[in-house]
Amino acid sequence: MTTQSLKLYSFPLSGHAHRARLALSLLGLSADIQDIDLAGGEQKSDWFTKLNPAGQVPVLVDGDTVISESTAILTYLGKKFDDGSLFPTDAENAAQLEKWFVSASTGLAAGPARARLINLFAAPYDKEETVQNAHAYLADLNRYLADKTYLVADRFTFADVAIYSYVAHAPEGDVSLKAYPHVEAWITRVEAQDKFIPMPKPEAA
Ligand SMILES: N[C@@H](CCC(=O)N[C@@H](CS)C(=O)NCC(=O)O)C(=O)O
Numbered sequence: 001m002t003t004q005s006l007k008l009y010s011f012p013l014s015g016h017a018h019r020a021r022l023a024l025s026l027l028g029l030s031a032d033i034q035d036i037d038l039a040g041g042e043q044k045s046d047w048f049t050k051l052n053p054a055g056q057v058p059v060l061v062d063g064d065t066v067i068s069e070s071t072a073i074l075t076y077l078g079k080k081f082d083d084g085s086l087f088p089t090d091a092e093n094a095a096q097l098e099k100w101f102v103s104a105s106t107g108l109a110a111g112p113a114r115a116r117l118i119n120l121f122a123a124p125y126d127k128e129e130t131v132q133n134a135h136a137y138l139a140d141l142n143r144y145l146a147d148k149t150y151l152v153a154d155r156f157t158f159a160d161v162a163i164y165s166y167v168a169h170a171p172e173g174d175v176s177l178k179a180y181p182h183v184e185a186w187i188t189r190v191e192a193q194d195k196f197i198p199m200p201k202p203e204a205a
Contacts, residue, residue, distance in 0.1 A: 006031035009051065009059040011038050013120060015113055015165035016070040017058040018199040019104075022161050023074050025197045027081045031060075071101035074158045087158050096152040100159035104166075111137035113166040115173025120202055127174075134175040138183060141167065145182035149189065156193055164190045165199050172202060 008024065008031045010017040024031050036042045036057050044055040052059045052068035060067045060076065067076045078087025088094055111134035117123035118130060141163070144151075151159040168187045170177060177184050190196065 005063045007061040011057045018165040019070045020058040020073045025195045093153045097159050104162040107137045112170040142180040142182045
């Protein structure tokens with residue numbers, strides 16, 4: 001198993017890319033991180049769309065293997081490099097993990113992630129509706145976490161990695177976390193993990 005050729009096409013303020021960067025760090029893997037100039041449209045260039053026809057980061061390259069979609073990258077890294085703790089493989093917990101990956105690409109994307117996208121990158125979505133979606137998502141998450149330490153299997157897993165970035169940075173989309181104490185406590189637990197790396201704040205990126 002070689003890890004020498006891992007390369008991640010990324011962007012500092014992308015929560016999707018942060019998922020992949022956090023997973024690499026937690027697994028103790030080093031990768032060549034190449035930031036793509038999203039404002040300049042590099043993600044739609046010929047060379048980049050050969051890697052990912054959707055023209056989006058993150059993209060992981062491992063030798064001849066090219067993986068796009070952040071949760072697919074988590075699956076690849078988990079299956080290839082994890083010992084079963086961060087990426088559970090038993091039937092029940094694997095299914096629960098998959099459920100949170102779907103949530104990351106649906107409710108989380110349409111709520112907290114999109115509200116931040118509107119503020120940071122002037123994305124053309126309805127702000128009021130998006131902020132409402134975000135609060136509905138966070139209220140559900142808060143209820144779910146009321147009697148749980150982590151999202152799956154009562155331990156820290158890639159489910160937490162998939163959901164963390166855009167939830168922790170929701171205030172950048174004018175979505176306060178104050179009404180969600182269980183979510184705030186979970187964020188603190190995620191950030192206390194060994195080898196945790198943060199996503200930069202917009203002013204620091
Ligand atoms: N579903 C994709 C979403 C990736 C995504 O939205 N990437 C954004 C950055 S956060 C991007 O590259 N946007 C540039 C564009 O769409 O032109 C994933 O999970 O990786």
